[in-house]
Amino acid sequence: MRKHVYGPINSRRLGKSLGVDLIVPKVCPLDCIYCEARATTDLTMVRREYVDIDEVLAEIDRVLAEIPAPDYITFSGAGEPTLNSGIGQVIGHLKKFHPHNKVCLLTNGLLLKDQKLQQELAGLDMIIPSLDASNDEEYQKINRPVPGETLAKLVDGIAEFHRNHPSVFMALEMFIAPGINDSDESLSRFETLVKQISPDAIQLNTLDRPGVIADLKPAPTETMKKFAAALDRIVPVTFISNVN
Ligand code: SF4
Known part of the structure; x- marks a missing residue:
């Protein structure tokens, strides 16, 4: 039986991706309106061993011995993976015992500072x-976000991580929510923030499946293309939602 490892799933951006979930539902420093893992019940920045790391390592070893090698082992799941204080131990284990597997982290970025x-x-x-x-x-x-968190702190943390660790490929994911962050003024501000972070790539997203807020709609194709055209002048942009 598996508790912490799922897949591999066919991921549009990562190929065959074996998921590792280090969090219990639903612990996160954010409560995003588009979250597919339902509303956050524990809004926190506190890092601790939310799930037993030895159990995670044993399960990873067992699953990797049973399946063809995935393209990526990916930290994601029903909360924010970096909240688990043992994530470094898991990455170290993967690098030592499964060095041929590439490792990816999906994160909201709040703790990167x-x-x-x-x-x-x-x-x-x-x-x-x-x-x-x-x-x-x-x-x-x-x-x-957790009270007291600001966009400037988030952007500074993401930018600093990328400056300090340029060998870790950074794809910045951006979710476009119609009526909230899709205006020309928003796009202009996004261009400034993207230049500050200077990621290796941008992955543009909008709603594919229902989120926490029932009346949230996907951004129209024209909006997604307008954002892609403008941001692609700074770094390469791909779509990870259905855009025709
Ligand atoms: S950061 Fe991720 S897990 Fe947390 S609420 Fe947002 S979408 Fe959900």
């Missing part, structure tokens, strides 16, 4: 942090 966490994540091959807001008003409407 933590220097200790930055060290723990140094062995990643890829990191995909999220940037969904171009100002604090949008941040509060879309991501609904």
Whole structure:
């Protein structure tokens, strides 16, 4: 029986991706309106061993011995993976005992300003942090962070991680929410933030499956293409939602 490892799933951006979930539902420093893992019940920045790391390592070893090698082993799941204080131990284990597997982290990026966490994540091959807001008003409407968290802190943390660890490929994921962050003014602010972070790539997303807020709609194709055309002048952009 599996508790912490799922898949591999066919991922549009990662190929065959074996998921590792280090969190219990639903612990996160954000409560995003588009979250597919339902509403956050424990809104926190506190890092601790939310699930037993020895159990996770044993399960990873067992699953990897049973399946063809995946393209990526990916930290994601029903909460924010970096909240688990053992994530560095898991990355170290993967690098030591499964060195041919590439390792990716999907993260909201809030904890990246933590220097200790930055060290723990140094062995990643890829990191995909999220940037969904171009100002604090949008941040509060879309991501609904832990009180006291600001967009400037988030962007500074993501940018600093990328500066300190340039060998970790960074794809910045951006979620476009119609009526909230899709105006020309938002796009212009996003261009400034993307230049500040200077990621290796951008992955543009909008709603594919129902989120926490029932009346949230996908961004129209024209909007997605407008954002892609503008941001692609800064770094390469791909779509990870259905855009025709
Ligand atoms: S950061 Fe991820 S897990 Fe947390 S609420 Fe947002 S979408 Fe859900």
